[in-house]
Amino acid sequence: MDRATEYFDRQAPDYLAASGRWPWSWLRRAESAAVLGLVGRISGSDVLELGAGAGYYTRALLDCGAGHVWAVDRSPEMLRQMRSDRITTVLGDVADVRVAHQFDAVLAAGVFEFVSSAQQVLANASQHARDGAWLVVLYSVPNVWGRAFRAFHARHDVDIHLYRREQFDAAAAAGGWRAVEAKRCGLFCTAARYRKGPAPA
Ligand SMILES: C[S@@+](CC[C@H](N)C(=O)[O-])C[C@H]1O[C@@H](n2cnc3c(N)ncnc32)[C@H](O)[C@@H]1O
Numbered sequence: 001m002d003r004a005t006e007y008f009d010r011q012a013p014d015y016l017a018a019s020g021r022w023p024w025s026w027l028r029r030a031e032s033a034a035v036l037g038l039v040g041r042i043s044g045s046d047v048l049e050l051g052a053g054a055g056y057y058t059r060a061l062l063d064c065g066a067g068h069v070w071a072v073d074r075s076p077e078m079l080r081q082m083r084s085d086r087i088t089t090v091l092g093d094v095a096d097v098r099v100a101h102q103f104d105a106v107l108a109a110g111v112f113e114f115v116s117s118a119q120q121v122l123a124n125a126s127q128h129a130r131d132g133a134w135l136v137v138l139y140s141v142p143n144v145w146g147r148a149f150r151a152f153h154a155r156h157d158v159d160i161h162l163y164r165r166e167q168f169d170a171a172a173a174a175g176g177w178r179a180v181e182a183k184r185c186g187l188f189c190t191a192a193r194y195r196k197g198p199a200p201a
Contacts, residue, residue, distance in 0.1 A: 004114045004158045005074050008053070012077035015054040027186045031138060032060060034185035035109055038136045038193040042066045048103040048128050050094040050121065051111020054081035061107060062086055072097050095120045102130050109138035109191075113153075113160040118168065122175035126196060135177055135194040138185075139163050146188035165190055 001009075011018070019028050035057065044067040052058050052071035061069050062084070072090045073079050079089040090099055094111055106125045112118045118139075125135055140146045142162035153160045163171075168190070169179045177194035185191050 002074075003156070007153075007156050007158055008073075008075040009077040012054055012075060012081055015078065016056060016081065019056055028056070030186040031109075031189050031191065032057070034183045034189075034191035035107075035136060035138050036060055036064060038181060038183070038191055039064055039105075039107065042105060045105045046070070046101065046103055047105045047107060048072070048099060048101075048125070050097075050106065050108040050125060051114070052082070052089075053078045053110070055087070057107055057109050058082060058087055066105070070099050070101065070103075072099070095124055097124065099128055101128070103128050104130055104133045106133065106135045107137075108135070112137065112139040112163065112168075113149075114158070115161070118161070118163065119171040119174050122172050122177060124175075126175040126177060129196045131197040133196045134180075135172070135196070136191065137168075137172075137194070138189055138191045139168055140188050141165070141184075141190055143188055149188055162188075163190075165192075168192070 042065040047061050047066045047069045049069050049071045052073050058069050058071045068086050070088045072092055074093055115121050140162050146162045150160050172194050180193045180195055182190055182192035
């Protein structure tokens with residue numbers, strides 16, 4: 001098992017509770033306001049969530065009206081925290097997992113930091129998305145706080161990746177995702193929304 005998965009397996013039982021404690025609670029509020037603002041109302045859609053963790057956004061997606069969420073993660077302990085008949089947990093790598101379903105909506109929050117190729121993950125998301133589907137992402141940027149976040153993960157031997165917006169947008173475009181909107185949020189994150197397919201004429 002890789003070091004990031006070992007780390008998240010260890011964190012899993014307390015992960016959601018930790019989200020409610022300062023300073024994570026403050027960051028969570030700022031980031032989730034931006035992410036969920038970009039998600040909007042979902043009205044019964046099936047959603048693919050990549051890097052779902054213990055289900056913080058999975059629950060929020062259901063609260064926003066999602067009909068069912070397929071929650072993908074590499075950490076079995078994280079997935080074990082989720083219990084709902086409206087969630088299908090999928091143990092797999094976001095870069096190459098195959099879910100036998102096509103989606104109108106994809107969310108990937110806080111996972112790109114831990115992957116070796118954001119482009120591969122975005123291309124895999126695209127393979128699971130219908131034309132016109134939306135994708136909302138949350139990723140960390142290389143400012144002073146982002147570098148502090150990287151130093152925090154280096155302490156448990158996990159190397160993370162930070163992205164400038166133009167770099168992330170280019171990786172998304174290579175997977176067929178057109179940038180629609182982006183917002184800086186929290187101390188070191190960008191939340192962004194994309195659409196699959198060409199811009200309307
Ligand atoms: C920072 S947590 C975020 C979890 C969740 N999205 C949230 O906001 O609470 C990152 C998650 O991504 C998962 N992860 C990291 N790399 C992954 C990969 N290559 N494939 C699947 N999951 C991965 C980890 O196991 C962890 O649960």
